[in-house]
Amino acid sequence: MPSFEPLTTARLSLVPFDPETARAVVSGDLSSLDPAPGWPHEDTVDGLSGAVKYGWPAGWMVTFADKVVGDCGTHGPADKDGAIEIGYGLAPSYRGRGFGTELVGAISGWLLGQPEVSIVLASTLSDNVASRRVLEKNHFTFVGYGDDGQALYERGL
Numbered sequence: 043m044p045s046f047e048p049l050t051t052a053r054l055s056l057v058p059f060d061p062e063t064a065r066a067v068v069s070g071d072l073s074s075l076d077p078a079p080g081w082p083h084e085d086t087v088d089g090l091s092g093a094v095k096y097g098w099p100a101g102w103m104v105t106f107a108d109k110v111v112g113d114c115g116t117h118g119p120a121d122k123d124g125a126i127e128i129g130y131g132l133a134p135s136y137r138g139r140g141f142g143t144e145l146v147g148a149i150s151g152w153l154l155g156q157p158e159v160s161i162v163l164a165s166t167l168s169d170n171v172a173s174r175r176v177l178e179k180n181h182f183t184f185v186g187y188g189d190d191g192q193a194l195y196e197r198g199l
Contacts, residue, residue: 045058045099046058046099046101046102046115046152047152049102049148049149049152050148051144051145051147051148052144053106053141053144054104054105054106054111054141054144054145054148055104055105055106056102056103056104056105056114056145056148056149057102057103057105058099058100058101058102058103059090059093059099059100059101059102059103059113059115060100061094061100063075063100063103064090064093064094064100065094067082067086067087067090068087068090068091068094075103075110076108076109076110077109077110077133078106078109078110078111078112078133078135078136079133079134079135080133080134080135081110081111081112081113081132081133082113083131083133085129085131086113086131089101089113089115089117089129090113092117092118093115096118098116098118098119099115099116100115101113101114101115101116101129102114102115102145102149104130104132104141104145106136106141111132111133111136111141112130112131112132112133112136112141112145113130113131114128114129114130114131114145114146114149115128115129115130115149116128116129116153117129119158120156120158120159123160123161124158124159124160124161125159125160125161125162125163125196126153126159126161126162126163127162127163127164127165128146128149128150128153128162128163128164129164130142130145130146130149132145137172138172142172142173142176143176143179143180146164146176146177146180147179147180150162150180150182150197154197154198154199160198160199161196161197161198161199162182162196162197162198163194163195163196164177164182164194164195164196164197165188165192165193165194165195166192166193166195167191167192167193168187168191168192168193170193174193174195177195177197178195180197181197182195182196182197183195183196183197
């Protein structure tokens with residue numbers, strides 16, 4: 043997988059994490075950032091930790107008005123069949139404003155434009171109606187439930 047590129051939506055800038063910033067966030071050092079209250083969250087640190095440990099691209103910081111309001115990325119590189127899984131999250135005060143729909147559209151569109159990617163996967167808590175709606179608005183299809191009860195979605199070319 044190539045390095046992630048900066049992406050923009052109507053209201054957001056998706057800024058790729060550089061390795062130094064990813065390591066700083068994992069260690070709790072936010073001194074070089076202007077984070078929204080509630081960011082980073084536990085899933086942010088978990089996702090960045092995997093990227094730092096395995097050397098994967100760490101994903102994007104989601105910024106609005108120069109404030110980091112969320113993050114998004116992948117759960118590693120695409121597999122041999124071209125499937126790649128995304129994850130995303132926003133600070134609580136930035137939810138319910140359409141930002142999730144914008145960021146998922148941007149990253150899934152960019153990923154599907156990469157030659158090694160043919161399908162984008164996502165999962166969410168089965169009762170997380172807002173997250174499920176974000177995926178559906180971005181042309182993801184519900185494909186069932188995982189062993190852990192998560193709702194599974196996919197979007198192909």
